[in-house]
Amino acid sequence: MRVVKNIVSTKRTVVCTIHQPSIDIFEAFNEIILMKRGGQIIYSGELGQNSCNLIEYFEGIPGVSKIKENYNPATWMLEVTNPSVEAELGVDFAHLYKESHLYQDKDQDLFNIMGSVYVFTISIGASNLLSILPIVTSQRTIMYRERFAGMYPSKAHSLAQVIIEIPYIFLEATLFLIISYPAVNLYESAYKVSWYFYDIFCTLLNYKYMGMAIASLSSTYQMASICGSFCITMVNLFSGFLIPQPMLPKWWVWFYWIIPTSWTLRGLITSQYGDINREIIAFGKRKTITAFLKSHYGFNHEDLLLTAILLLAYPIFFASIFTYFTAKLNFQRR
Known part of the structure; x- marks a missing residue:
């Protein structure tokens, strides 16, 4: 001793x-x-x-x-x-x-839950992004051939790839919900479960379409893989968990507001704890969970509707980029 x-x-x-x-x-x-x-x-x-x-x-x-x-x-x-x-x-x-x-009274339990949700989301999201890169780049050769033969336009091929991912992502989000929600021990409420599923579904869709957009802008799979890894690193760093939004330098805080992962974490945590007024001891001070989330992370329950809109807007944005640049760019070597 x-x-x-x-x-x-x-x-x-x-x-x-x-x-x-x-x-x-x-x-x-x-x-x-x-x-x-x-x-x-x-x-x-x-x-x-x-x-x-x-x-x-x-x-x-x-x-x-x-x-x-x-x-x-x-x-x-x-x-x-x-x-x-x-x-x-x-x-x-x-x-x-x-x-x-x-x-x-322990704030550590809140941090543990946030950390679990964060790690789950980042890991499965990164897996979705990286797994789609070789598929899109390899199928591009088939698309070039069929477009040259006049079988179908590039947009038809792109839209088919975008739409076919939706049922798979829905199933993946459902399985993710069944496994992760009770594992993290979140609140048993239909309202909160619905929000959790919506956030996860939009996030997985966003990562998938982000990977497809990166692939459409890259000439090779190797280039797409490098760009994809860089994007994962950046959205991980500026998601607001490792460095909370109020603590980010002013010249970098703009990046926090434009990346989708920050809104994912905001939606997941705010929907679960943003309306909880139970008091905890955080950093030596007693305050409600709502007040702690607002002061430490900048999460506000009143922003939940805006968060829901943006979570849906990001997949649409990346899907549009993929569709547009697949039609406009041609990386075929003659």
Whole structure:
């Protein structure tokens, strides 16, 4: 423990697993995460002086026996949270923790949810963009041949490629919703589920059409791949998650407003939490979730309609670019 304390004194965080420690070792830790069988958290927070915070929390649960004088808090904690005690009391400690102020006051849970949604969206969006590049560039040769033979115009080929993606994206968005929504543990509301699906559907469609637009402007697949990777990097950097909009330099904030990913994140988070007035402790200050999102990220629930319009406008914009430049540009080598 002396080594651990020396590391902590350098302002580093140490994470340890402990198994039935003595009182001295147990109370040497600042915070503890207690999980029951199955990995569900039943306590997460500071121990306090002489484990007072931990003891106060569990003794506040009706039916839990009080700790004896000079008794090891670690041993008592394991005894009162034993599955047999939980069954005897008829309670679910994991559910009680989620309903407690310890859980609801944490801004970290909001950051975790935002991070999960952000990573899910960026990863599957980037996959959609990059996967369409070789298909569009390879089919362009067929389009040139059929156009030269007078079978159909370039716009007919482009529109067919645009339209055929819609049912596939719809299915992909549905599967994404079924998997990610309960995994992130978002609100069980038809209104919020509908908004989540709409945001994801428009976003996946946007990434797909963005990739098609990039391919229509590139002479080769290699060039399209380089441009696509660059675009993914830029929309990732300026999406508003890694660097929130209020913290962006003035000479770069314009880029935040024109990229589609920033509106995706704004729509996903605002539709889920923009109308929640529950208070949390964020950066040492108590404020509502609505106020925190507005001050830290610049998200406003009143902008939800504008966000919905722009989320639909971006796919239309990129599909139009793809259709126009496929007809106008000819990269065929003779």
